[in-house]
Amino acid sequence: MSNQFDTAASPESSRRSRAVFATATLIGLEATALVVVVGTLVVDLFTVRPDRYDSAIALTVLAAVAAIWLIAIVLAFWRGRQWSRAAALTWQVLQIAVAIGAFQGIFAQPTIGWALLLPAIAVIILLMTRSVIEHSRAPRRIGEQ
DSSP: OOOGGGOOOOTTOOOOOHHHHHHHHHHHHHHHHHHHHHHHHHHHHHHSOOSOHHHHHHHHHHHHHHHHHHHHHHHHHHTTOTHHHHHHHHHHHHHHHHHHHHTSSTTOOHHHHHHHHHHHHHHHHHHTSHHHHHHTSOOOOTTOO
């Protein structure tokens, strides 16, 4: 039985499988959402008076660095870089941790929790598919076995 979603593209072909495309798309959407969050934080710095400016600036800088890193992961994954799978998996685990936090406490936001949790689980599953693993496998050099 063939799984058409997870079919690996032939080595001589530049086509990417549906699983690779879906993985890159989901990580790209996560990066886009994080860029929107950074934009919102920057606007808030100038329009809303925070309790502590140093904390607000630090949070904005941290979110901006995370957004840049996530964009780098998407680009590296699309190019088939081997390290991008591990980086994407690490990001998904961090995103799950934030999602769990969004479900708990006095200020719980289950909608945000689900919005973070579901794509993270989907990306983790996709990262383990055969075609995604083959896509991000380092090319062998001449003479290697």
